[in-house]
Amino acid sequence: MPRSFLALQGTASPFFSRLADALRERGHSVRRVNFCGGDLVYSGAGEVWNYRGKPADLPTWYAKVAQTGDFTDVIMFGDCREVHRHMHPVSQAYGLSVHVFEEGYVRPNWLTLERCGVNGRSRLPRDPAWYLDQHKVMPPIPVSNSTGYNLFDRAFHDIRYRAANTLYAARFPHYRSHRPRGGFFEYSGLAVRALRDRRHHRDAEQATRELLDAGHAYYIFPLQLNSDAQIVVHSPFDGVRDAIDRVLNSFARHAPSGSWLVIKNHPLDTGLIDYRRHATKLARELGVLDRMRFIDAGHLPTLLEHARGTVVVNSTVGLSALHHRSPLIALGTAIYSMPGLTWQGSLDNFWQHGEQPDMHLYQAFLDCVVHHTQINGDFYTRTGIAMATAGAVRRLEAAAHA
Known part of the structure; x- marks a missing residue:
């Protein structure tokens, strides 16, 4: 049966407009909502609404839309995101199915599409037995294409999106991005980091070699x-x-x-917060500076392969740690945080008693995650968007019959 989709804020790319076109070709109707200039330039053809109101008025506006x-x-x-979180209670009240896209749980070459929510809001069970039972009857997982x-x-798409936000700011006077800093500051930080990239890799390789x-x-x-x-949102930390x-x-x-403790910075960190200085100062105060290394680069598989354990908040690096059989603890809400995969005790006890994951459970978990939530594709390249669009249409149509 034809469905009718309300498309809220998408990626900073043409993906949502391509997806809308593909759904219309299949006989479904799609109406997009633009919240900012970036949404506007990527909205594509078809019916749109430009929401110019205040974020606080979104619950009432969403309810009126749903009531139709x-x-x-x-x-x-x-x-x-602020423009999305108000939709969840409205969708529940009026029986609308919510489908959430996100970067892939499994990387590279995958993206995530789940009903209701992702990450901490994911409905994936945290029961190891469910994954083991599912794995027995699940079809083989296809190999991903690049x-x-x-x-x-x-x-390129991010810069274009941000530039459009500035250009059309007067048309969306109440919009505030979910990102705390403007594009100029973020890209300035990334530019400085790029200039130091060679030194970062050299220092990380030296630190890794010394440890090993x-x-x-x-x-x-x-x-x-x-x-x-x-x-x-999904961690107990202020930052x-x-x-x-x-x-x-x-x-x-x-x-x-x-x-020793190796703290590895995120590869897309802008440097606007000096984590190295913060960690170094604290390690000195705690008397462990000689046993702490802070690196801004490094070959993560090598580091994980030889680590005594891995500590994450809820990063997708956790899945890589499991792949390398590294004892793992997740300090936030993570889809892989369950008995048999991650340490379920305290962080204080993890250092001495962390155990390797159950690799049979890990494989069952990974296959189920790919089967139920992952789509081969990406949001930004021409090839990746075409792959993602085809996979998303199949998943969305299948969800209507679930």
Whole structure:
């Protein structure tokens, strides 16, 4: 049966407009909502609404839209943005199906599409037995095809989106981005980081070589982006610095005396917050500066392969750690945080007692996640968008019959 989709804010790319076109070709109706200039330039053909009101008025506006009975489904990118979070209770009240896109749980070459929510809002069970039972009857998981994903395409669309936000700011006077800093500051920070990239890789390679050659037992703590909803919404921390404080204090007091801690910065961190300085100052105060290494680059698979354990908040690096059989603890809400995969005790006890994951459970979990939530494609390249559109249409139509 034909469905009627209300498309809220999408990616900073043509993906949502391509998806809308494909759904219309299949006989469905789609109406997009633009909240800012970036949405406007990527809205494509078809019917649109330009929402110019205040965020506080969105619950009432969404309710009026839902009351018309014109829509059966809602699609959005990310479920924690200010323009999206008000839709969840409205959709429940009026029986609308919500479909949330997000970057892939499994990377590269995959993106996420789930009913109701993603990450901390995901409806994926946290029961190991469910994954083991599902795995017995599940069809084989197809091998992913390369999408040609690259940072150049992503940066191009992001810059265009941000420029349109500035150009059309007067048309959307109450819009505030979910990102805390403007594009100029973020890209300035990334430019400075790019200039230091060669030195960062050289320093990280030297630190890794020293650790491995000396045979030091070490733990790795990969950082996340401070503005990521995974930190802001789905973790107990006020920010990444707060997470560093928690991990370093616990390491200093409870980790084996001869062990080291490697803190690896996020590859897209803009440098606007100096995590290296913060971690170095605290490590000195705690008396563990000689056992802490902060790196801005490095070959993550090598680091994970030889680590005594991995500490994450809820990063997708957790799945890579499981792949490399590294003992793992998740300090926030993560889809993979369950008995058999992650340490279920305290961080203080993890340093001494963390255990390797059950690899049979890991494979069952990974296959189920791909089967139920992942689509081969990406949001930014021409090839990746075409792949993602075809896969999303199949998944959305199948959801209507579920």
